Amino acid sequence: MDDLDRRIIAALQHNARESTTKLAAKLGVARTTVHERITRLEDRGIIAGYTVVLRDPDEGNTxxxxxxxxxxxxxxxxxxxxxxxxxxxxxxxxxxxxxxxxxxxxxxxxxxxxxxxxxxxxxxxxxxxxxxxxxxxxxxxx
Known part of the structure; x- marks a missing residue:
């Protein structure tokens, strides 16, 4: 993993639904580069999956x-x-x-x-x- 991989992972952790086009624009690289990197990270098992995080209704009250x-x-x-x-x-x-x-x-x-x-x-x-x-x-x- 290099710096670009880490930046892609950080962006996906923030919003895993963001399009590769938007990720590429934010990261200053080609859309195909982001797509290939994500595919490689998934194939290597570094990205094991994606999930939905629900807001705890009591969040902020604890x-x-x-x-x-x-x-x-x-x-x-x-x-x-x-x-x-x-x-x-x-x-x-x-x-x-x-x-x-x-x-x-x-x-x-x-x-x-x-x-x-x-x-x-x-x-x-x-x-x-x-x-x-x-x-x-x-x-x-x-």
């Missing part, structure tokens, strides 16, 4: 936090299973560094997330947490 968790390594699987039970938790990532897991969670009120973080902190094997409140989404590629 508070989001990122919670960093330091956990006992041998308890990671069990802790992850417990985290799955919380509908507020949208994502749990295994990370390196000072913390072991990074959890993102959303709820209608900050008080709901305060309760969630307290409960997560009480899960056996969770040694400590660090919670960050998200002010806004600068880039959000779903």
């Amino acid at each position: 508070v989001m936090v990122v919670v960093l968790l330091e956990v006992q390594q041998k308890e990671t699987g069990r802790i992850t299973k417990r985290l799955e039970a919380y509908p507020e938790i949208r994502q749990c990532l295994s990370i390196n560094g000072e913390y072991d897991l990074m959890v993102s969670a959303e709820a209608p009120r900050i008080e709901d997330l305060d309760i969630l973080v307290d409960e997560v902190g009480r899960i056996p094997g969770v040694q400590r947490t660090n919670t960050l409140v998200v002010f806004g989404r600068r880039i959000d590629r779903v």
